[in-house]
Amino acid sequence: MSVIISIIAGLWLHDPLYTVYVIAGSVTAAFSVIKCKRRTCLLKAGLFISIVNIFSALTTILAKGSSTNDIGFITLMAFINGFLVSTLVSVFLPLLEYLFGLTTxxxxxxxxxxxxxxxxxxxxxxxxxxxxxxxxxxxxxxxxxxxxxxxxxxxxxxxxxxxxxxxxxxxxxxxxxxxxxxxxxxxxxxxxxxxxxxxxxxxxxxxxxxxxxxxxxxxxxxxxxxxxxxxxxxxxxxxxxxxxxxxxxxxxxxxxxxxxxxxxxxxxxxxxxxxxxxxxxxxxxxxxxxxxxxxxxxxxxxxxxxxxxxxxxxxxxxxxxxxxxxxxxxxxxxxxxxxxxxxxxx
The missing domain is CATH 1.10.3210 (Hypothetical protein af1432)
Known part of the structure; x- marks a missing residue:
C-alpha cells in the first residue's frame, strides 16, 4: 500500500525521486514497528524515520543538482516529519484499533x-x-x-x-x-x-x-x-x-x-x-x-x-x-x- 501511495505521490508531483523518498520512509516505518510492544517503540521508530528521511532528502537534492541554500530547512523538516508521524500514530492508534477491529x-x-x-x-x-x-x-x-x-x-x-x-x-x-x-x-x-x-x-x-x-x-x-x-x-x-x-x-x-x-x-x-x-x-x-x-x-x-x-x-x-x-x-x-x-x- 505504501509503495502504491508513493508512486501516486511521485506522479502527482511529477517527481520520481519523491517516490523514492516516500518509499524509504514508509519501509523504515513498517520494519521499525514489527515487534513493537511499547509506546516508546513508536518514538524510536520516529527517530529511525527521521534519519532515513534526512538521508533520502539530501540524496534527492544532490541527485537533482538542486540549490543547497535550503538544505538546512529541508533537513529540519525531514527530521520533524519522522517524530510528527510517530506522535500522530501514538495518539490515533486506539481510535484506529477501534474503527478497524484491530488488536496490537x-x-x-x-x-x-x-x-x-x-x-x-x-x-x-x-x-x-x-x-x-x-x-x-x-x-x-x-x-x-x-x-x-x-x-x-x-x-x-x-x-x-x-x-x-x-x-x-x-x-x-x-x-x-x-x-x-x-x-x-x-x-x-x-x-x-x-x-x-x-x-x-x-x-x-x-x-x-x-x-x-x-x-x-x-x-x-x-x-x-x-x-x-x-x-x-x-x-x-x-x-x-x-x-x-x-x-x-x-x-x-x-x-x-x-x-x-x-x-x-x-x-x-x-x-x-x-x-x-x-x-x-x-x-x-x-x-x-x-x-x-x-x-x-x-x-x-x-x-x-x-x-x-x-x-x-x-x-x-x-x-x-x-x-x-x-x-x-x-x-x-x-x-x-x-x-x-x-x-x-x-
Whole structure:
C-alpha cells in the first residue's frame, strides 16, 4: 500500500525521486514497528524515520543538482516529519484499533496488567482459578514462542480464559480447598451444565469489559467441544448399562467452537496440562513428560485441534516446552534444617 501511495505521490508531483523518498520512509516505518510492544517503540521508530528521511532528502537534492541554500530547512523538516508521524500514530492508534477491529501488541500489554479490574476480581472471588490462570499463561507463552505464535496473545488469552468461573467459583475444584464439593449433591447432568456455563459467562464478562475480540475468541474456544469425562462416566455408572439408559455424549460436551487459531489451541492445551499436573503424584521429569504426552495426544485424537493450523511439529515442540516448564515448577527441594511441618505430639 505504501509503495502504491508513493508512486501516486511521485506522479502527482511529477517527481520520481519523491517516490523514492516516500518509499524509504514508509519501509523504515513498517520494519521499525514489527515487534513493537511499547509506546516508546513508536518514538524510536520516529527517530529511525527521521534519519532515513534526512538521508533520502539530501540524496534527492544532490541527485537533482538542486540549490543547497535550503538544505538546512529541508533537513529540519525531514527530521520533524519522522517524530510528527510517530506522535500522530501514538495518539490515533486506539481510535484506529477501534474503527478497524484491530488488536496490537500495545493493546495486549495493557490487558497484561494484573491490576486490571477483571484480574483483581478473579483473585478475590476465585483465587484458585487465578493462580491456575497465571501458571497456564506461563505455559502458553513459552509454547507460543516455541512455535512462532504471538506470545502476548497467548499469555493474555490464558490470563482471562477462565474469568467465567467467577460467577460460581465454589463449583470448580481449584476453589474448593478440599473441604466440600458442591457437586456431590447434584446430578452429573446439572454439574456438567454448570461447568459448561463458565465459557458463556466468560465471553459475556469479556464483552462487558471490552476485551479484544481475539481474547474473547480464546475464552470461547479454550474447551472446544471436549467431553467432560468425569461427569459423563459418573452418569453412565449411575444409570447402568441398560439400552434404555444410554447416556448421550453431546449432553456432556462443551458447545465449542473448536480452537480456530494456534493461540487458542495452545491455551486449550496449557489449560488441560496445568490442571492435570496439579494432581500428579511424585512429579518426576519422566512422569511429567508422560502426562503431557497423554493429555495432548488425547486432545488431538478427540479432534479438538482439527480446525487450527498447528502442525505435528508444532505439537511436538509444544509438548517439549510444557514438560520443561512443568518440571521446573514441580522440582524437589531439600528439607530445611530445624523446620518440622509434622504436627507436634502432646
Amino acid at each position: 501488541n500495545i493493546s495486549l500489554l495493557e490487558w497484561l496488567d494484573l491490576n486490571q479490574p477483571l484480574m483483581k476480581s478473579l483473585l478475590v472471588n476465585a483465587p484458585g482459578t487465578y493462580h491456575h490462570s497465571i501458571i497456564t499463561a506461563n505455559l502458553a507463552e513459552a509454547a507460543a514462542e516455541a512455535v512462532g505464535v504471538n506470545p502476548l496473545e497467548a499469555r493474555v488469552g490464558a490470563y482471562y480464559h477462565d474469568i467465567g468461573k467467577m460467577k460460581m467459583p465454589e463449583y470448580f475444584i481449584e476453589n474448593q480447598n478440599g473441604i466440600y464439593n458442591r457437586h456431590d449433591r447434584l446430578t452429573p447432568t446439572m454439574s456438567s451444565l454448570i461447568l459448561i456455563a463458565h465459557v458463556k459467562e466468560g465471553v459475556e464478562l469479556a464483552k462487558k469489559h471490552k476485551l479484544p475480540k481475539i481474547i474473547r475468541d480464546i475464552i470461547q474456544q479454550h474447551h472446544g467441544t471436549s467431553l467432560i469425562k468425569y461427569f459423563y462416566q459418573k452418569a453412565k455408572d449411575m444409570t447402568g448399562s441398560s439400552e434404555n439408559n444410554i447416556i448421550s455424549e453431546e449432553n456432556f460436551r462443551y458447545p465449542g467452537p473448536k480452537p480456530q487459531t494456534k493461540a487458542a489451541a495452545i491455551v486449550m492445551l496449557a489449560d488441560n496440562v496445568e490442571a492435570a499436573a496439579r494432581v500428579l503424584d511424585n512429579p518426576t521429569p519422566a512422569r511429567i513428560s508422560t502426562l503431557v504426552d497423554t493429555i495432548v495426544n488425547n486432545i488431538f485424537l478427540d479432534g479438538q485441534l482439527d480446525e487450527c493450523d498447528l502442525t505435528l511439529k508444532d505439537i511436538h515442540n509444544i509438548k517439549k516446552k510444557f514438560a520443561y516448564i512443568l518440571t521446573g515448577l514441580h522440582h524437589r527441594r531439600v528439607d530445611y534444617p530445624g523446620v518440622n511441618l509434622l504436627p507436634i505430639s502432646p
